[in-house]
Amino acid sequence: MKKTLVVLNGLKKQGLIADYAIGGGMGAVFYVEPFLTYDLDVFIVADKPGLQPLESLYRYLKKRGFRPQQEQIIIEGIPVQFLPAYNKLLKEAVSEAREIVYQGTATRVMTAEHLAAVMVQTGRTKDRERFFKMIEEAKIDPGKLARMVERFGLRQKFLQWKRMHDEK
């Protein structure tokens, strides 16, 4: 994974992306007990606005010998799924991501509060399960999460999930 992160940092240096943050399952694993997840979800903010922010990225990576596989691209053995930050919450999650060091390589992971809010917004069954894990195991600032939930119009779903969790 270290080599994968070096490639991701290289994308930023090359100016292909403005910024990135690890989210999804692997992002959650940073905060909770490890669980099975298959790919590395990387949320990106493109350097230039355009309709196809992933096109130049894929072109560059393919030229470097990394092959796409379904919706992912295999970078140094790790399936990476690039997802453009397509709404305000995701853009904020990328810009306010935590800087961490993984085996000597700097990288960025979404904050626990942003991850939880993104889970509520995405709303799939697996997001709900991960949200429950986050509530139980991650160190979440409840005030920060509550403000975020209000700001992004997620209050109803958040309360519904919170109730389900408390009744468990």
Place this chain on the structure above:
Amino acid sequence: MKSKAAATDVMLAGKVRAKSEFRRKQAAMPFARKVEVVVRLQKIAAGIGKAAGKKPVRSAWRIPARRRPA
């Protein structure tokens, strides 16, 4: 003397406590170690998938014809 139900409750509460304590410890592991665990889980899952996919074919061929169900 405690009833059997009360004793079971105490035992279950202890189990839940131990489990959540274990989870908290797992959650506090360094990220690099967690990634190693995820990779191991992926390998196990791939192994199970592979076995599950091949088993019916393999087992059918391994059973001698005379002992195969009609």
